[in-house]
Amino acid sequence: MLFEYSLLTDKKEVEPLTDFLMDKGAYSVSIEDADAETEREKPIFGEPGIEIDDFAWDSSRLKVLCGDDFDMEGALEAALKEQGLKKPVLEGRTEVPDNDWVRITQAQFTPTQIAGDLWIVPSWHEPPNPDAINIRLDPGVAFGTGTHPTTRLCLEWLHDHNLEGKSVLDYGCGSGILAVAAKKLGASKVLGTDIDPQAIEAADYNAEVNRADASFYLPKDMPDEKFDVVVANILSNPLRLLAPALLARVKKGGYLVLSGILERQAEELIEVYGSYRPDSPLSVWKSMDGWICLAGQIH
CATH class of the missing domain: 3.40.50.150 (Vaccinia Virus protein VP39)
Incomplete structure (x- = not known):
């Protein structure tokens, strides 16, 4: 059984706390802007010709994926005692269903007709129209799947x-x-x-x-x-x-x-x-x- 914990912390604690939790056995840690969709939302990604000095949000939300035997309270206490890290706010814990995530992810991306004969087709689908202009594209590390x-x-x-x-x-x-x-x-x-x-x-x-x-x-x-x-x-x-x-x-x-x-x-x-x-x-x-x-x- 998997669980996802939500933690609130500030930017100075994000990297050391993430490393500490991974060392203690967390499966993954994702980082989100805790101020997203508010007036305090802060972009931290640059573009060509623009350099960003601060690659951290002022307030971050960590989503920590763990097994059911992971002692989050114990890990946070250890982070405080062993590393001197400030204890984050534990917002909650949710159970993560045991699903076939690959199949679920693939199901979200189906062939998309953009305009006329222009289609975006994931690799796991056959093009609806083989004679159309079919762009083969799977979701990956870079932005741009055609759906936004x-x-x-x-x-x-x-x-x-x-x-x-x-x-x-x-x-x-x-x-x-x-x-x-x-x-x-x-x-x-x-x-x-x-x-x-x-x-x-x-x-x-x-x-x-x-x-x-x-x-x-x-x-x-x-x-x-x-x-x-x-x-x-x-x-x-x-x-x-x-x-x-x-x-x-x-x-x-x-x-x-x-x-x-x-x-x-x-x-x-x-x-x-x-x-x-x-x-x-x-x-x-x-x-x-x-x-x-x-x-x-x-x-």
Whole structure:
């Protein structure tokens, strides 16, 4: 039988407490922002061109998976006595059902029709339409499975615009799904960049599986080029800070496509990009479930 304990602690205690609990026999420890979905929520993940100094939340929630013989109270007392760690708040314990988690996870990801003949198909499914543009993609370490509204919006934009012979940059590529889609939709040259080496590995793998000729780079290794289409599915704050860098990557007459933006953040982003390029205003291309995609031609 498995149990999951929920603990509240501050950022100074997270790493040593996690290590201590794993040493004592916990199966896994996941870390969440205890202030998520509040005004105190704090982003700790960077994007290309943005360095984050503090990779810890002020208040963290640890989800600790243990066997039924794990003495959590005893382990926390030992952490206090042996390591001098502050005792966290024990929020509760829940029983974890003994399920086939692989099968359950796979059941959550089924073939998804994005637009027209563009589909995302996990490896454990056969494509509903073998003649369609099928992107083989499984959930993994990097963001981007095609199911989130921000990813779907970008995929729909790529599908709805003629990419034949065009160059495309996937900025903040994650799994590489947008780059792979761009190549399969006719783009002649496709590059992607991400600050996370694991994302680069995942994107390379997904491009190979899909026989899509796309190249992925860490920011420091990116070629100094401009592109016909630059697509960035990140978040509003990084997009605001990255405005000069993203605009500089778009060829004259090319398109900039941005997502990861809530509807209430749209006007602010439009103003920020307009302050750099008043002659090339962005506008809301489409919205989905409270998220929007901004796009515009850069003159």
